[in-house]
Amino acid sequence: xxxxxxxxxxxxxxxxxxxxxxxxxxxxxxxxxxxxxxxxxxxxxxxxxxxxxxxxxxxxxxxxxxxxxxxxxxxxxxxxxxxxxxxxxxxxxxxxxxxxxxxxxxxxxxxxxxxxxxxxxxxxxxxxxxxxxxxxxxxxxxxxxxxxxxxxxxxxxxxxxxxxxxxxxxxxxxxxxxxxxxxxxxxxxxxxxxxxxxxxxxxxxxxxxxxxxxxxxxxxxxxxxxxxxxxxxxxxxxxxxxxxxxxxxxxxxxxxxxxxxxxxxxxxxxxxxxxxxxxxxxxxxxxxxxxxxxxxxxxxxxxxxxxxxxxxxxxxxxxxxxxxxxxxxxxxxxxxxxxxxxxxxxxxxxxxxxxxxxxxxxxxxxxxxxxxxxxxxxxxxxxxxxxxxxxxxxxxxxxxxxxxxxxxxxxxxxxxxxxxxxxxxxxxxxxxxxxxxxxxxxxxxxxxxxxxxxxxxxxxxxxxxxxxxxxxxxxxxxxxxxxxxxxxxxxxxxxxxxxxxxxxxxxxxxxxxxxxxxxxxxxxxxxxxxxxxxxxxxxxxxxxxxxxxxxxxxxxxxxxxxxxxxxxxxxxxxxxxxxxxxxxxxxxxxxxxxxxxxxxxxxxxxxxxxxxxxxxxxxxxxxxxxxxxxxxxxxxxxxxxxxxxxxxxxxxxxxxxxxxxxxxxxxxxxxxxxxxxxxxxxxxxxxxxxxxxxxxxxxxxxxxxxxxxxxxxxxxxxxxx
Numbered sequence: 001x002x003x004x005x006x007x008x009x010x011x012x013x014x015x016x017x018x019x020x021x022x023x024x025x026x027x028x029x030x031x032x033x034x035x036x037x038x039x040x041x042x043x044x045x046x047x048x049x050x051x052x053x054x055x056x057x058x059x060x061x062x063x064x065x066x067x068x069x070x071x072x073x074x075x076x077x078x079x080x081x082x083x084x085x086x087x088x089x090x091x092x093x094x095x096x097x098x099x100x101x102x103x104x105x106x107x108x109x110x111x112x113x114x115x116x117x118x119x120x121x122x123x124x125x126x127x128x129x130x131x132x133x134x135x136x137x138x139x140x141x142x143x144x145x146x147x148x149x150x151x152x153x154x155x156x157x158x159x160x161x162x163x164x165x166x167x168x169x170x171x172x173x174x175x176x177x178x179x180x181x182x183x184x185x186x187x188x189x190x191x192x193x194x195x196x197x198x199x200x201x202x203x204x205x206x207x208x209x210x211x212x213x214x215x216x217x218x219x220x221x222x223x224x225x226x227x228x229x230x231x232x233x234x235x236x237x238x239x240x241x242x243x244x245x246x247x248x249x250x251x252x253x254x255x256x257x258x259x260x261x262x263x264x265x266x267x268x269x270x271x272x273x274x275x276x277x278x279x280x281x282x283x284x285x286x287x288x289x290x291x292x293x294x295x296x297x298x299x300x301x302x303x304x305x306x307x308x309x310x311x312x313x314x315x316x317x318x319x320x321x322x323x324x325x326x327x328x329x330x331x332x333x334x335x336x337x338x339x340x341x342x343x344x345x346x347x348x349x350x351x352x353x354x355x356x357x358x359x360x361x362x363x364x365x366x367x368x369x370x371x372x373x374x375x376x377x378x379x380x381x382x383x384x385x386x387x388x389x390x391x392x393x394x395x396x397x398x399x400x401x402x403x404x405x406x407x408x409x410x411x412x413x414x415x416x417x418x419x420x421x422x423x424x425x426x427x428x429x430x431x432x433x434x435x436x437x438x439x440x441x442x443x444x445x446x447x448x449x450x451x452x453x454x455x456x457x458x459x460x461x462x463x464x465x466x467x468x469x470x471x472x473x474x475x476x477x478x479x480x481x482x483x484x485x486x487x488x489x490x491x492x493x494x495x496x497x498x499x500x501x502x503x504x505x506x507x508x509x510x511x512x513x514x515x516x517x518x519x520x521x522x523x524x525x526x527x528x529x530x531x532x533x534x535x536x537x538x539x540x541x542x543x544x545x546x547x548x549x550x551x552x553x554x555x556x557x558x559x560x561x562x563x564x565x566x567x568x569x570x571x572x573x574x575x576x577x578x579x580x581x582x583x584x585x586x587x588x589x590x591x592x593x594x595x596x597x598x599x600x601x602x603x604x605x606x607x608x609x610x611x612x613x614x615x616x617x618x619x620x621x622x623x624x625x626x627x628x629x630x631x632x633x634x635x636x637x638x639x640x641x642x643x644x645x646x647x648x649x650x651x652x653x654x655x656x657x658x659x660x661x662x663x664x665x666x667x668x669x670x671x672x673x674x675x676x677x678x679x680x681x682x683x684x685x686x687x688x689x690x691x692x693x694x695x696x697x698x699x700x701x702x703x704x705x706x707x708x709x710x711x712x713x714x715x716x717x718x719x720x721x
Contacts, residue, residue, distance in 0.1 A: 014086045016062055019094035023072045023101055026091055030063045034083055042080050075129050076153060092179045093129045097367040106157040107392040113189030116204040121163040126393060127363040128157025131177045135161045138171040138199060171199035176362055183362040192322045193310035195294060197287045201322040206408050208323060213330045215410050216337040221440040224527040224574055225632040228622060230277035231535060232579040234315050240602040251315045251328040255335035263609035273339055276622035280336060281344035281415055283536060287312050289353040293319040301594045303417060304353040308401045333409050344413035345405050349398050350421035355385040368394050372453050380421055380452030389426040398426055399433050406437045419445025420461040421452050427460045427468050444472030444530050465523050472574060475529045478508035482533045482564045489547045494675040495563040495714060496549050499651035502675060506653060510643055511572030513636040525636045529573035533564045534581055539591050542584040558584055559714050562617060562695060566716045569621045570671060572633050579603055582618040583611035620697035628666045630657035651676040666720040672711040682709040692718035
C-alpha cells in the first residue's frame with residue numbers, strides 16, 4: 001500500500017513520534033496498546049526493511065523503539081511510518097543533524113546568500129533536509145507575489161537558483177518544505193531587509209556601499225590597551241528633551257556636529273570627540289524584532305535579533321527604504337573614522353528572537369540550536385534558546401557575519417553578547433578570520449559560564465581565556481570589587497568603603513595577570529581584561545550607590561562614582577565606560593531598562609551641564625592615560641617588571657609604575673587608592689609632582705615637591721616624576 005505523507009486512513013494516532021537518530025537508525029514512540037502490531041516503513045512510498053534494535057517503556061507509558069534500516073537513509077527522500085489503517089507519520093531528521101556523520105556529509109564552504117553578476121542574481125541556501133525550496137519574488141510596494149523560481153538541490157545540501165538581474169530591488173522570501181513543516185521565510189543570509197524584516201531584498205549591498213562611501217582608513221591602534229571603549233545606545237544619545245539633534249534616534253545623529261547643550265557646552269558628536277574615547281560600542285544594530293520600525297515604538301535595546309546580516313530599520317531615516325539603513329550606517333562608520341574614532345558591533349548571535357519562527361529552524365529543523373540531554377531546548381541565555389556554535393554551519397554563520405561587517409562596513413571591533421554560550425573554537429576562528437582583514441580589530445565579550453549543555457572545557461568563558469588568544473573578557477571581578485555585588489543591591493564595594501574588596505581589586509588593577517607571590521592572575525596579559533564598573537545592563541554605578549549608601553548625601557555618592565571611574569581608567573587593561581557614567585548617569589533606579597521608556601534610558605544632557613566638573617575630570621584622566629605609557633602595559637612581563645605594590649594601611653592600595661619608554665615625561669608614577677572614610681598621608685621622598693588629587697585632575701602639577709602626599713577619603717591621588 002502506498003501512503004503519502006498527507007494521507008491518513010483514520011484520525012487515530014498510534015505512533016506519537018518518529019525521528020532519525022542516524023543514517024541507519026530511527027527512533028519510534030508507539031502507543032502501548034499497539035506494541036505488538038508491526039510498524040510499516042516506506043521511503044517515497046516504497047517499503048523499507050528493518051530490524052528492531054531495542055525498546056523500552058517510557059515514564060508516560062508509551063514504547064520507545066530503536067530500529068535499524070536495511071539501507072542508509074537519503075535525506076532528500078520522504079520516510080513515513082504507520083500501522084496499517086492508522087495515521088501515517090513522517091520521520092523527522094531530528095537527532096541525525098547533531099551527528100558527526102551529518103557534519104562530514106554536509107559541511108559546506110561555498111557561497112551562501114546572493115551573488116550578483118552582470119545579468120543574473122544567484123541565490124544559495126543551505127538545507128540538507130529540505131524536500132524543496134522555491135525563491136519567491138514579491139513586489140516591493142504591494143508585497144504581492146510576482147514570480148517564483150524553483151531552486152535546484154546541489155552537493156552538500158546547498159540549493160541554488162538563478163534569478164534574472166532585472167528583478168534587482170524586489171523583495172524575496174524562501175518557500176521551504178521539510179519533513180517537519182512548510183514555511184515561507186527570509187533568507188538567513190539576507191544583507192538587505194524590508195520594513196520590520198518581513199522580506200529579504202535583492203540588493204547588492206557591498207556594491208552600493210562601495211559606490212556611495214569612500215572608506216576612510218581605520219584610525220591607528222597599535223595595541224588593545226591603547227583603546228578606550230564607550231558604550232552607547234543610538235536612540236538614547238538624542239532622546240532627551242534637551243537634545244538639539246535634527247536626527248533624533250537615527251544613525252546619523254551619532255556623527256552630528258555643531259550641537260550645544262542649554263548651557264552652551266558641547267553636545268552630540270563634538271562631546272564624544274572631546275571626551276577622548278577611541279572606540280564607540282553601539283548597542284545592537286542587527287535587525288531586531290521587538291520594535292515596530294514604522295513607529296519606532298516601543299523602546300527596546302535590541303537584544304532580540306531576527307536577521308544577523310541585516311541592519312535595524314528603526315535607526316534609519318526611512319525604514320521603508322532598504323538602502324536607507326545600509327548607507328546611513330556605512331556613512332556613520334566612515335565619519336567616525338574620519339574623526340579618529342573606531343566602531344564596535346555588539347554581536348548578538350547566542351540566540352534568536354523566537355526560535356520557532358526563525359528562518360534557521362525552518363530551513364534545517366533542530367540543527368542550529370542546542371538541546372539538553374532530555375531533548376528540551378537549551379536556555380543558558382535565559383531567553384528561550386541557545387545557538388549551537390559548535391556545529392559547523394552555525395560556526396560558519398558567526399564567522400561570515402562578523403567578516404561581512406568588517407569588510408563591507410569597515411567596523412573595527414566586535415563585542416560578543418553572552419560569549420560564554422559560544423565555544424572556544426568558534427571564537428578562535430572569528431579571531432583568525434578578522435586577522436586576515438586587520439589584526440587591530442578588537443574582539444571581546446561576556447565570558448560568563450552559563451548553563452548551556454556544552455562541556456566546560458569548550459565554553460568561550462573567562463575560565464578558558466588562555467585558550468583564546470587576543471580575545472578580551474569583561475572583568476566582572478573588577479565591577480563587583482568596585483561597587484559591590486551585582487546580585488546584592490545593598491552590598492558596598494571598595495569605592496563605597498568596603499575594605500574587604502581590597503584584595504579583589506588588587507588582582508584587577510594589575511591587568512588581572514599573575515605576578516609571582518603577589519597576585520593569582522586571571523588572564524594571560526592585560527589585553528584580555530575589559531575593565532568596567534557599569535554597562536547598559538544592571539544598575540548604573542550611581543543607582544547602585546543610591547541603594548547601598550542611602551544614608552549618605554549626594555556629594556559623597558558622586559565622590560564614590562568619580563573614584564570608581566578613575567580606577568577603571570587608570571588600571572592596566574582596556575577601560576570600558578558606559579555612556580553618561582562620567583557624570584553619574586541614572587536610570588531612576590531601574591536595573592534592567594531594556595524596554596523602559598526614553599525618560600529612563602535617555603542620555604541626560606541637562607545632567608551633563610550640571611556636572612560639567614565631573615566630565616572635565618574624566619576628560620583629563622583620559623588624556624593622562626593617552627599621554628603616559630605606564631597606564632597601558634600590553635604584556636604580563638611588563639606588569640611583572642614595571643608594576644610594584646607599595647606598603648599601605650588596610651583599605652588603601654598604593655603602587656608604583658615605570659614608563660615603557662625613555663621619552664615619556666613621567667618616568668615614575670605612584671597611584672594611591674583610598675577606600676576608607678578617612679584621609680591618609682604618605683611621606684614623599686624625592687621630587688614628585690601631584691597631578692590627580694580628590695576631585696581634581698590636571699595635565700600640569702597641582703602641587704610640586706610636596707613633603708607629604710595627601711590622599712583624601714574614597715579618592716585617588718596620582719604623583720609622578
